[in-house]
Amino acid sequence: MDQHRPSRREVLAATGVGVAGLAAGCAAPRDESSVEGNSSHDIDREDRADGSTYTDVYEAIIDSVTQIRVFGVENPRTDETGRGQGSGFVVDEQYVVTNHHVVSGGEEIDLQYSNGDWSSTRLLGSDVYSDLAVLEADHVPDVATPLGLAEERPVVGQEVLAIGNPYGLEGSMSSGIVSGVNRTIPAPQGNFSFPNAVQTDAPVNPGNSGGPLVDLDGNVVGVVNAGGGNNIGFAISAALARRVVPALVEDGEYDHPFLGVAVATVDRFVAEANDLEEAAGVIVTETTREPAAGTLEPADRSVERGGEPVPVGGDVLRSIDGEPIPDRNALSTHLALETSPGETVRVELRRDGEVRTVELTLGSRPRPD
Structure with a gap:
């Protein structure tokens, strides 16, 4: 990785912006009887099927999607601390976007990339009102190409893919369409809502939160936030993320x-x-x-x-x-x-x-x- 560490303002080049019980978030560690699967870097890429356009998109961006493990999370029902997990994605040479609710309350936050690399992080900024957070990673592998936040707003019927780590199953992908736009969805806790959310029928589950919802060009149209079942999932829109993320990088907070x-x-x-x-x-x-x-x-x-x-x-x-x-x-x-x-x-x-x-x-x- 280049020894030059960009300033916080240089994150704008990657994001394309100027400085300006339903949560699909932290999933508890699953026991040994739970479903497990190989990490994507262990998949045999020889003698395989041709795949599809979805396969091409997946292979183009999977190296930039991370699994997030959060340690020291307090369980409000037991007053004990444990571990949670979610998803995130690289937006420049050192920054990773995820959900506020994925990392909130954690004492330490680690990343695992699809090539098997691990990295520690520090929380650079977090915003409860948009459910967005930015982590500064100590290590980002060269294969992790920064993902861009879509400049065009999504339309109903547009094909999208959700990539993340549902139930800790690394590198999973689900497909669907944008089934609604400009939704206002209530926050799981607190008397407020998230505006301009993207609705999708792409299945999202606990552990998907913080991962990207992308179009077929690999642009991030939303940051997966919640799954309500019955083929309804939601993502914080790229339009809102384009305003919030640079402020979290620059100032650690965003004024609404x-x-x-x-x-x-x-x-x-x-x-x-x-x-x-x-x-x-x-x-x-x-x-x-x-x-x-x-x-x-x-x-x-x-x-x-x-x-x-x-x-x-x-x-x-x-x-x-x-x-x-x-x-x-x-x-x-x-x-x-x-x-x-x-x-x-x-x-x-x-x-x-x-x-x-x-x-x-x-x-x-x-x-x-």
Whole structure:
């Protein structure tokens, strides 16, 4: 490996960006009766079948996908420490991307590459709100070519491959399609969600988390985050990773924009209860803190519709900087991908039957407890 160790800013050349119970994550070590398989570097590559396009993609990137072993993880049910595992992938000559939940709480984190090489690491940065983390590896083999984060956003029906280490089975691959985009999925712990997630029917299981979801050109369209069973899996989008990863490399953390509101999507019941012409936008149900507090007006009462309380009287947000906000997913995605803390945005809203525009300077999302 070249003796030159690139600066943290040089990771941008590889990622292609400017400095700017459902988790498929840590799997417990399996006992001796569990399924096992040879590491990919032990596979006999002589007298083999021709394979397919999937085979070509797999062979092009498998050397860049790592197994992650985390030591000293505390089990909240037993108060004992043990070991967990997940997946990751190389994004430049020394950095490896994985999930926050894979490495969170670990005392030591080791990598194993597909050629059998091992490496110790240090945690360079981690972000709970995007479930992303970056490790600095002490050793990356020459065969591990950095993977790039896709610049084009995925589309439904696009073929994708998930490569990782489900149940500790190193170098596994599953195939599927992008079955949904721009999903907002709840975090396993904490009162927040991950925006702009990619949904796939490629099977992902415990141990896949942190591994790449790639297109047939080998570009990473998402970082596998969770598997819900029934042919539904999710990945943190490359679009969000392109914003977060460089900041984790540079600063060890990432500041997310913060509006300071709780909202609900305007559905038919909300529209009827608030005399709205159409079921579109989001209604402010609570202003939790600045910048919304004192500027936006939350619902002041509720009525029952369909057996559930429906907010009445709050501001209905219609667009931000001219970008339509039809629902909660659109709001969280726009804030996550198009805005930054300290930026002033123009919010078009409906209040008391009138349309008006207000300006808000976005804050930084508070750190979780």
